Amino acid sequence: MSPTTIPERWVASWDNNLTLGQMLDEAGIDFMLPIARWIGYGGETDFHGEVLETVTWATALLAMTKRISVIATVHTVANHPVAVAKQIATMDQVGQGRSGLNIVAGWNKPEYEALGLTLPDDHETRYGYAQEWFDIVTALWTRDEPFDWDGQYFHLKHTYSLPHPLQGIPPIVNAAGSGQGREFATRNANFLFTPAIDLSRSVDEIVQLKRQAEGIGRSVDVLTFSHVVCRPTEQEAKDYVRYYAFDHRDDVAVSNLMRLQLAHAESFPHDLLTRITDLFAMGHGGFPLVGTPAQVAEGILKLHETGFGGTTLSFVDYNKEFPYFRDNVLPILEEKGIRLPNR
Numbered sequence: 001m002s003p004t005t006i007p008e009r010w011v012a013s014w015d016n017n018l019t020l021g022q023m024l025d026e027a028g029i030d031f032m033l034p035i036a037r038w039i040g041y042g043g044e045t046d047f048h049g050e051v052l053e054t055v056t057w058a059t060a061l062l063a064m065t066k067r068i069s070v071i072a073t074v075h076t077v078a079n080h081p082v083a084v085a086k087q088i089a090t091m092d093q094v095g096q097g098r099s100g101l102n103i104v105a106g107w108n109k110p111e112y113e114a115l116g117l118t119l120p121d122d123h124e125t126r127y128g129y130a131q132e133w134f135d136i137v138t139a140l141w142t143r144d145e146p147f148d149w150d151g152q153y154f155h156l157k158h159t160y161s162l163p164h165p166l167q168g169i170p171p172i173v174n175a176a177g178s179g180q181g182r183e184f185a186t187r188n189a190n191f192l193f194t195p196a197i198d199l200s201r202s203v204d205e206i207v208q209l210k211r212q213a214e215g216i217g218r219s220v221d222v223l224t225f226s227h228v229v230c231r232p233t234e235q236e237a238k239d240y241v242r243y244y245a246f247d248h249r250d251d252v253a254v255s256n257l258m259r260l261q262l263a264h265a266e267s268f269p270h271d272l273l274t275r276i277t278d279l280f281a282m283g284h285g286g287f288p289l290v291g292t293p294a295q296v297a298e299g300i301l302k303l304h305e306t307g308f309g310g311t312t313l314s315f316v317d318y319n320k321e322f323p324y325f326r327d328n329v330l331p332i333l334e335e336k337g338i339r340l341p342n343r
């Protein structure tokens, strides 16, 4: 998640992912959530240019783990709903009910172009398409008999998808920022992701999102994403941030990432630009958890107090850094009662 040029940056190879997945599984971490990318952001590192495809990635991880949930991130426009319904059902069988689906309605214009598609300018079309797409997926997951579909975007004849997922409809994740996106998320998702840039704003935002869901008879949990640099001393943690995110920032990748985010998505507050640019260089805009184990735990407790139900965690080098977090931060969270001890 860090657009940095340091040679020891994370390499998202299958070997590294498998090592990580099995380590997280043993540590009792709840889930893994991947980034789905079709082309990178350019720059010296072509940041995100080599991420693995997420459905195949998740299925393989589910086969090689025992308890952790693994979510696939799927772009509605790049994946046909009949194919996705069966893919997720397959994942769910491989993982014995541990699959999940993160729906991305789309925002990244060059990526649309790489797929030979045009990003619709208006959010109504993007989310109108996503809604019909997801209605088809849920119909395929819940109906036993073949059916015809005659919608605005899809016309399907005698379609069905068996087997259904083991867990009925698997957990649905969505990370929309716009008004239309949030309507989509509160209508369809169980877990809604939103950046934690300014916690005083997040308090109201979370209340509002939950209320919006309750208004249509649903209940959603609001999660965020964080980036961890945890070291024995605060100075060591800060020095490392300076090293990878400031002195060795992939400037071109960061500015491309920022430009595309600000032009096409509304997930990040546009008025906090400088701060957000630094956060993107650190960990793709994630909430910074930088410092000693006690300080990192304190940051997570703050997210909890703000009303977030959970957070993802990223590291510059997951496999090297997660064990220190596991051994020194998780026990504090257990002691404070916001995390159950590992079984």
Ligand SMILES: Cc1cc2nc3c(=O)[nH]c(=O)nc-3n(C[C@H](O)[C@H](O)[C@H](O)COP(=O)(O)O)c2cc1C
Binding pocket: 034, 035, 036, 037, 073, 103, 104, 105, 106, 107, 108, 123, 175, 176, 177, 178, 179, 180, 181, 182, 193, 194, 195, 224, 225, 264, 265, 266, 267
């Ligand atoms: C935690 C999180 C994960 C996301 N994962 C992806 C992803 O893997 N691929 C992607 O293209 N966009 C991803 N997004 C981007 C959101 O889906 C994006 O905010 C959305 O498409 C823009 O919605 P909006 O126009 O309603 O703000 C993610 C966002 C967040 C906060």
